[in-house]
Amino acid sequence: MNNYQRKNQKTVESGESIFSSLETPLKDFSNIKIGGHAKYLFAPKTVEELEQIIRWSARKNLEFLPLGGCSNILFGNVANLVLILDKNLPKTLEAEDNFVIVSANYGINSFIEETKKYRLGGLEFLAGIPAHLGGTVFMNAGAFGKNILKFVKWIEIIDSEGKKKKISREKIDFSYRQTSIKGFIIRICFELENKTEAEISSEQKRIIRERQKRHPYDFPSLGSVFKNPPAQFAGKLIEECGLKGKKIGGAQISEKHANFIINRENARFEDVMKLIELCKETVFKMKNIRLEPEIRIINK
Ligand SMILES: Cc1cc2nc3c(=O)[nH]c(=O)nc-3n(C[C@H](O)[C@H](O)[C@H](O)COP(=O)(O)OP(=O)(O)OC[C@H]3O[C@@H](n4cnc5c(N)ncnc54)[C@H](O)[C@@H]3O)c2cc1C
Incomplete structure (x- = not known):
């Protein structure tokens, strides 16, 4: 130590x-x-x-x-x-045929890199996000019309009594950015697609280029703050309400993508919360649409 x-x-x-x-x-x-x-x-x-x-x-x-x-x-x-x-838990990965059993603390980007060596892919749509697999499965992370639960066969969790349990995908309710998972996910079995290394690399690069074009990667953020309401884009609604670039304290609604709140300079929890409330109130007043946060706000 x-x-x-x-x-x-x-x-x-x-x-x-x-x-x-x-x-x-x-x-x-x-x-x-x-x-x-x-x-x-x-x-x-x-x-x-x-x-x-x-x-x-x-x-x-x-x-x-x-x-x-x-x-x-x-x-x-x-x-x-x-x-x-989860960061200090052991990291493990085993691949057989199209199935990969991996510890949930693997970063999504390392996982894509590692499984590429087995010519297995499919999760490139999440390339470039700073997340671990457990978090992406719990949140049913998705992008470009795909979501991660589609690739999950089963998960292993530690439940609230400290006991290990395996849960098959059929037993998990999931929808847009949410799942019914309770407990600490420790292992995940994915069924991936057969792809060549070149195909995976080129898709990874394309996705990362897209993200860099659309999203503010130059300041710390939590990705999209709000879920997209049905048939709408939260970022577009916030922008149409004139809030793009709005600053409170050290936090700012990104000038590049209005559904991102960035930490411009020593932002505090309260600064971000005030911007979230401002977006919710203004979009409701001007568009009659209720925005729902996608991010997890932990304030007990
Ligand atoms: C630049 C940027 C781009 C992003 N792009 C996308 C995107 O395209 N699509 C998308 O869906 N999201 C995106 N996100 C948001 C975020 O990366 C995802 O929600 C991701 O799934 C969170 O993973 P995480 O490991 O960081 O989870 P955390 O933020 O650590 O946790 C999120 C939630 O998952 C739970 N959780 C974490 N690990 C486990 C575990 N092992 N077992 C059980 N529960 C767990 C936590 O308790 C918490 O409730 C983006 C974020 C950033 C910063």
Whole structure:
């Protein structure tokens, strides 16, 4: 353990074992770089440690929240939550025929790169997003008319009692950016498509070019803030209401894509929330359409 780690850890006694709780501020993990100190923030190194932390949370009557790439979470007050980062869990990947069983903490981009070597693809539509597989499956991430659940065969989770469970896709309800998944996803079995490495690489590049053209990659963000209402685009509605470029504190509605809120300079949770409320109110007043956040706002 180095000095940085020692300084940034405290221990929590569970009666059954002692866990190290990180004291690193959440902004260091959050893609939009917002978030203060959490009371309980863990980064277990083994699945057994993860199970123990979840059981400990249950005994303490505390809710736990899995954290992947933190590319879709806006952190507010998290005092009553047990936050569990997946980043130190073991990373595993096995491929056989078209099936790939992978640990949920794999980054989507590394996964696309790794499975390309087996000439397996299909998930290139998510290339370039700073997410982990567990988060993309939980959120049913999608883009360019595709979504990730279509490729999932089964998932393995740790449930709220700290027990492992396998769930087949047929048992998961999913729709636009939401699933019925409860628990901490630890492994996922994907069924991928046979593709050549050249096909996958060229699709990856095309998608990343598209994203860079449309989205503000030069400032921290959480991707699309609102879900697109049926037959509408949230970004277009916000732009038509004259809010593109609007700033509150250090946060701004992106001038490039109005459904992105960027952290321009030391933005705070409250700045982003005020912009979210402003978008909701204005779009409702001017268009009679209710915008619903796609991002997860954690403020307990
Ligand atoms: C630049 C940019 C572009 C983006 N483009 C897209 C896009 O094209 N399409 C799209 O759908 N999204 C997009 N997003 C949003 C985001 O990347 C996705 O929602 C992604 O699925 C979140 O994954 P994550 O690992 O970062 O999850 P996190 O942000 O860490 O968590 C999101 C939710 O998933 C839960 N979760 C995370 N890991 C697990 C786990 N192991 N088990 C159970 N629950 C878990 C969390 O508790 C939380 O509720 C974009 C974001 C950015 C910053």
